[in-house]
Amino acid sequence: MATCETVRDTIYTATRLLDDQKWNDWLSLCDESFQYSITSWSPEINYDMTYLAASKKDLHHLVDLLPKHNTDHSPLHRHTTVYSVTPSDDGKTATAVSSVIIFQNMLDGTNSHIDAGESRLFLIGRYFDTLNVENGKPVFLKRELKLDNRRLDKGSHWPL
Amino acid sequence: MAARTHDQWTAKPPLQQGEWIDSRCYSDQEIFEEENEKIFKNTWIPVCHESELSKPYDFRTTSIAREPIIICRGPDNQVRAFLNVCPHRGMMIERRPSGSFLEGQPSGNPKRMTCMFHGWQFDMKGGCVYVSREKEGYQDRLCKDDVGLRRLRCEVKFGGFVWVNLNDKAADLESWAGKPFECLRKTLDAEPLEVFHYHKAIVDTNYKLWHDTNAEFYHDFMHYHNRVTGFNDAYFARKNEAFDNGHVVVGTFEVNYDKYEGFESRAALSFPHLPPNQWYMIDLFPGINFNLRGSALRCDVVTPLGPNKTMIEFRGLGLKSDSKEDRMTRINHHNSIWGPFGRNLHEDLIGVQGQGNTMQPGAEPRRVLHGRQENQTIHDENGMRHYYDEWGRWLNRLPSSPDKPYSAPAAVTTAAE
Numbered sequence: 061m062a063t064c065e066t067v068r069d070t071i072y073t074a075t076r077l078l079d080d081q082k083w084n085d086w087l088s089l090c091d092e093s094f095q096y097s098i099t100s101w102s103p104e105i106n107y108d109m110t111y112l113a114a115s116k117k118d119l120h121h122l123v124d125l126l127p128k129h130n131t132d133h134s135p136l137h138r139h140t141t142v143y144s145v146t147p148s149d150d151g152k153t154a155t156a157v158s159s160v161i162i163f164q165n166m167l168d169g170t171n172s173h174i175d176a177g178e179s180r181l182f183l184i185g186r187y188f189d190t191l192n193v194e195n196g197k198p199v200f201l202k203r204e205l206k207l208d209n210r211r212l213d214k215g216s217h218w219p220l
Numbered sequence: 221m222a223a224r225t226h227d228q229w230t231a232k233p234p235l236q237q238g239e240w241i242d243s244r245c246y247s248d249q250e251i252f253e254e255e256n257e258k259i260f261k262n263t264w265i266p267v268c269h270e271s272e273l274s275k276p277y278d279f280r281t282t283s284i285a286r287e288p289i290i291i292c293r294g295p296d297n298q299v300r301a302f303l304n305v306c307p308h309r310g311m312m313i314e315r316r317p318s319g320s321f322l323e324g325q326p327s328g329n330p331k332r333m334t335c336m337f338h339g340w341q342f343d344m345k346g347g348c349v350y351v352s353r354e355k356e357g358y359q360d361r362l363c364k365d366d367v368g369l370r371r372l373r374c375e376v377k378f379g380g381f382v383w384v385n386l387n388d389k390a391a392d393l394e395s396w397a398g399k400p401f402e403c404l405r406k407t408l409d410a411e412p413l414e415v416f417h418y419h420k421a422i423v424d425t426n427y428k429l430w431h432d433t434n435a436e437f438y439h440d441f442m443h444y445h446n447r448v449t450g451f452n453d454a455y456f457a458r459k460n461e462a463f464d465n466g467h468v469v470v471g472t473f474e475v476n477y478d479k480y481e482g483f484e485s486r487a488a489l490s491f492p493h494l495p496p497n498q499w500y501m502i503d504l505f506p507g508i509n510f511n512l513r514g515s516a517l518r519c520d521v522v523t524p525l526g527p528n529k530t531m532i533e534f535r536g537l538g539l540k541s542d543s544k545e546d547r548m549t550r551i552n553h554h555n556s557i558w559g560p561f562g563r564n565l566h567e568d569l570i571g572v573q574g575q576g577n578t579m580q581p582g583a584e585p586r587r588v589l590h591g592r593q594e595n596q597t598i599h600d601e602n603g604m605r606h607y608y609d610e611w612g613r614w615l616n617r618l619p620s621s622p623d624k625p626y627s628a629p630a631a632v633t634t635a636a637e
Contacts, residue, residue, distance in 0.1 A: 098561060100419075102418045102419075103316070103317055103318050104268075104280070104317045104318055104418045105269075105272045105318075105415045105416075105417075105418045106272065106274075106318060107415065107416060107417075109417055109418065109419075109551075110548070110551050110552075110555070111417075111419070111559050111560055111561055112555055112559060112561040113548070113551070113552055113555070117482070121481045121482030122482070124481070125444070125480075125482075125563075128444040129444055129445075129566075129567065130442055131566065131567075132566070168570075170424045170573055170576070170577050171577045210418060210419045210420060211419070211420045211421070211422065212421060212560035213421045213422060213423060213569070214421065214566055214569040214570060214573065215421070215559075215560030215561055215562075215565060215566045215569065216561055216566060217561070217563070217566050220561075
């Protein structure tokens with residue numbers, strides 16, 4: 061049960077760090093072998109799509125280069141609920157499934173004079189996480205954010 | 221010059237007719253309705269790709285100019301398109317985006333398109349095969365032969381895209397778009413393609429502003445990725461070539477993808493018959509874009525929803541023969557730039573939404589400049605000038621003054637210049 065508790069805490073800590081755009085602090089919760097992906101099933105094309113796939117190194121490049129890119133400034137707010145934590149039989153890893161709802165708190169919007177300050181539903185989906193729990197301090201080995209959305213409007217430059 | 225007064229701001233720019241347009245072209249409700257009626261109901265639109273309905277009885281639904289459309293693959297493997305409208309009382313026959321008619325439905329049999337409302341059934345050629353209580357209700361006054369679906373012109377072409385035209389009398393697809401596709405015809409038709417990516421954006425902007433962004437590359441200053449991977453002599457020598465019917469092709473050059481930290485060359489997965497890391501773009505009137513960057517093909521299709529609201533559907537394609545590993549590499553190449561979480565698409569969408577915000581219906585009409593002249597190379601705006609000349613002809617409106625009838629501008633780049 062202690063493992064389940066620490067895994068939940070780690071997922072919630074990751075949510076908070078992502079909300080706060082502390083990208084490197086979030087990545088410090090991830091193993092060097094960490095694999096991240098955003099996926100979605102498309103009934104339109106009958107295909108399991110991958111919208112983004114990145115290693116930890118790729119993610120470092122991605123966040124390091126963010127200041128060079130023009131990005132919507134509206135902060136994201138993730139509401140995460142951990143549904144289940146399942147330790148592996150050998151006790152070395154655990155998998156977790158969480159529901160995630162991502163709101164966009166408008167700063168830019170279409171017209172910031174009108175939209176700023178409003179929160180809009182941006183994305184919904186589930187996190188499928190695998191964590192190493194060997195040392196009592198869980199670290200992410202893998203995260204798949206499986207989105208329900210295929211309508212993504214402006215999208216985002218940020219890890220979700 | 222300092223900031224300008226209102227009179228200076230709204231004065232004609234010191235450019236020739238054809239080198240600017242009036243922003244009402246992007247914001248006027250009457251013009252929007254005319255575009256649907258005169259342009260979108262009469263031009264070829266690639267509504268999906270054949271790989272989206274790969275098996276007999278597979279279907280896809282879509283719409284053009286508010287007309288609901290169903291595309292299905294028959295048992296004879298032919299792809300056909302129909303209005304997705306029951307001839308009885310106008311119910312939409314199929315409500316899902318995709319699926320298979322091999323399965324029966326609550327109101328109907330397998331292998332039939334069934335209107336759930338009153339159970340009328342149609343075969344994959346659009347023929348009516350069942351009218352519930354036909355004789356009791358219609359006696360001999362109306363029979364199944366009288367109530368087939370409305371068939372639409374449909375062709376599978378240019379890499380397996382499914383093209384539909386609502387006008388039975390429009391020119392054939394080859395005449396409409398064959399010439400701009402010459403640069404990629406051999407590549408796209410070398411072997412079957414497959415869609416691996418789909419997403420849509422609904423943004424508060426006019427559809428032409430999205431097409432403009434795809435047709436002008438001066439906005440590469442917005443994209444850090446394109447500046448570091450592209451800006452060199454070969455890039456600035458790329459030509460915009462105008463074709464009949466308002467289409468434009470942007471010529472290719474070799475992109476240095478590995479100049480962007482964390483990205484890699486795409487040479488190993490170049491499309492057939494292309495040198496490594498090439499980048500071709502075909503912009504078709506009125507709002508379709510084919511964009512081949514080395515290892516992945518992207519296709520954008522716009523559906524105008526209002527003068528200031530546009531749906532853009534984005535597709536990514538690779539070769540059907542891809543190994544699992546190659547496919548994943550292509551997907552990553554596609555998404556790193558063009559995915560919803562990629563580096564460039566987000567910037568492009570912010571750009572056109574910003575334009576849409578300043579050109580809402582009722583906003584002050586102003587001049588939008590299309591006047592860069594750089595020998596028809598990449599930062600020349602001849603692509604947009606060519607497009608708006610065609611647009612003016614279709615609507616009989618002068619883009620720089622849309623209340624006036626069309627007249628040929630002096631500064632437009634015409635086809636085959």
